[in-house]
Amino acid sequence: MTQGRSIVKMTKLNRVERNAWTKQKIFDAATKIVGQFGYAEASVARITEEAGVAQGTFYNHFENRQELLDQLLPKIGLDMVEFIRARTGTADAARQEIARFSAFFDFIREVPEFLRILNEAEFFAPIGYQKHLDNISVAYVRILRRARGAGAIQDYSDEEFEAIVHMLMGSRGYLSRRYSYSEGSVTAVPDHVISAYRKLMTRGLFSSSGDLKNP
Amino acid sequence: MTQGRSIVKMTKLNRVERNAWTKQKIFDAATKIVGQFGYAEASVARITEEAGVAQGTFYNHFENRQELLDQLLPKIGLDMVEFIRARTGTADAARQEIARFSAFFDFIREVPEFLRILNEAEFFAPIGYQKHLDNISVAYVRILRRARGAGAIQDYSDEEFEAIVHMLMGSRGYLSRRYSYSEGSVTAVPDHVISAYRKLMTRGLFSSSGDLKNP
Amino acid sequence: MTQGRSIVKMTKLNRVERNAWTKQKIFDAATKIVGQFGYAEASVARITEEAGVAQGTFYNHFENRQELLDQLLPKIGLDMVEFIRARTGTADAARQEIARFSAFFDFIREVPEFLRILNEAEFFAPIGYQKHLDNISVAYVRILRRARGAGAIQDYSDEEFEAIVHMLMGSRGYLSRRYSYSEGSVTAVPDHVISAYRKLMTRGLFSSSGDLKNP
Amino acid sequence: MTQGRSIVKMTKLNRVERNAWTKQKIFDAATKIVGQFGYAEASVARITEEAGVAQGTFYNHFENRQELLDQLLPKIGLDMVEFIRARTGTADAARQEIARFSAFFDFIREVPEFLRILNEAEFFAPIGYQKHLDNISVAYVRILRRARGAGAIQDYSDEEFEAIVHMLMGSRGYLSRRYSYSEGSVTAVPDHVISAYRKLMTRGLFSSSGDLKNP
């Protein structure tokens, strides 16, 4: 799930492996720097220093600084998708959605770098951001359509689903910024945030089930 | 409502007026630059050139670059609040909320610079962003509580209101980025976005009225 | 002795008086600023602010910044000469010299600004510095020649006197920098410095009197 | 002794050598500029231009402008110490002191830049100045104590030695400024200055030997 922040020492690697290993070191360093200080502070000098390689080495593996930055979010984003999928469970659609919402915040605590990498990407790594958005929204819309097919959602068109997905993602972004940063470390999101989300979703999006009490 | 992008030529102004006029020129230039190219591209050199004053003049009116950037959003944000208030109408609470949502997108078309000034502020003008957030969320929570007092909303606590407000603001941000940019210019938000929002709100947040059809 | 840091309010002054008064305010402000922060920090803006006048006013009274700075030392330097003369007494020449040495350090404590104004002048106000040097050394050489005339000094030529005077002034400068600055405030010079000076002078310069014990 | 103002062309140097060579070029350029125009005029732009490297290169070798300036004096100061030591001879203590005094002025003619680098350092490179002062005064006090041990000086305490050393350094500074600048170039110090110094020292500081005539 994490991006191979491997502890393995570089013992006997062939050329290809060494190459990949160097690139990975740069990648991990960038993740750490951006996660901790943001894209703006992630100069090539700082990243390569963190990675323990020379500045010039950077350009053997990435066309330029921006290219690396744009790869950061999509890669970790996929880790996130996997993480959330693993925690969604098999309950009814509404409960699954709450679980996804919760799992998102769990993931942020698991990979604290994700918070800044995600939130700042839109403005510092727009290409990567777009890629991530596509990854997510396509999958999300598919989930919603399946729920509609199963009768758990009614009266929403495909286009509306797309808008809804953006609202959901926007909500998460805002909420994560508002509630998860706490004096440097990343904390759990408060219960009332989750309950508010549950109410809004179960009443506003999902048709059935009255008000489900606990996830 | 607009920030005095005055067309008036500087004819016979006294000292105080000329002073204010110069500051306004800088402010307007910054609005334009940031709106078009983003905070990162808004160098003092570029702003003053756009304003038609010397670089040194900038520092007669602002302590430093950041101070100006941090004033941008709160100032225009108040224009927005006023704009939206004027369009909210006197219908029931749910309809008013839809009106506010719509008016937000109308304002973006009226003042296209607002989109970037708002969206990037969190990372490039955090102080200004916080000020804006406070301005907005306080007012918004008050609106929701009043609606609850009037029976239009039920079963939401004050804390949950705060979370809801963040979701609403996050939704708007995401949606505006997704739907309002269109090949450089700012376009109207599609109908299905508004209808999706209406459904989510009327069902999820507001208790009454079945499904209101059109605003 | 101080430069008229007058407390008098400007009540009924005619034009000439008001003019002089403004100039004096600027002068006093510069003394204070340079004394406290050094020439390098004494910008026109800072001086005029301290003086409570507009920046433009400065140039009604001084050709430019440097002109003011170059007037600072000579003016206070004359105060110093007067101060020292008043404390020299009528003892024999050697004792008088010790008295002058002591009085110099007393003056520094009386007018703490003098320390920086004197010490930095050489590099920040070279014209003023030269003027001050001439003022002092001419007078000092005259004193030494008189002592020689009276038999208190022997075997030094006029040219050598000039060199001696520079050594004496250089010594004072160095010593004042080394011993008088103490965490911001100006303190008395230690006794052993004075005793070392006494020994060097009574033995090296003045011919007579064995070793005079106390001044 | 000179700071490697090498004439060697950069022919075949390895990386380490080229690196050192560049740093030396910057150092030499700074020495020249400061020596000729003073610290205040020694902008990074001017230094790098003189050195024939890009401005950015400067920051590959020095943390910032001040760091370089603060290294100037201590480095050349050590050259001076070496130069003087080599010329002190083995005569009696008083004659050695005169020799040191003379050698100081010889050094100034050998390395004319030293004059300004030394004299302005106190205000423009205080850290370097302090380092230099420590270098010098510690060594000087040791010399005086040794002379006292050998009976050549009597009746001075250690504390008084410290004061004396400051007087000697102050004297040299003042005299060098007064007598060594001559229409731009650096000239020899006049004989009467040396004779005055000799008299003051042999009579005032050193106990023995009547009046030694010539060094």
Place this chain on the structure above:
DNA sequence: TATGAATGAGGCTTCATTCAT
């Protein structure tokens, strides 16, 4: 492929001086 010094454009800010009111 790895290295890391060199580059130079560009950013922010300060400040002495001018000048219209």
Place this chain on the structure above:
DNA sequence: GATGAATGAAGCCTCATTCAT
């Protein structure tokens, strides 16, 4: 004479990228 905004040159420093080794 007093005002204070406007000017613009100049300073320091950062950093993505290149390139010879």
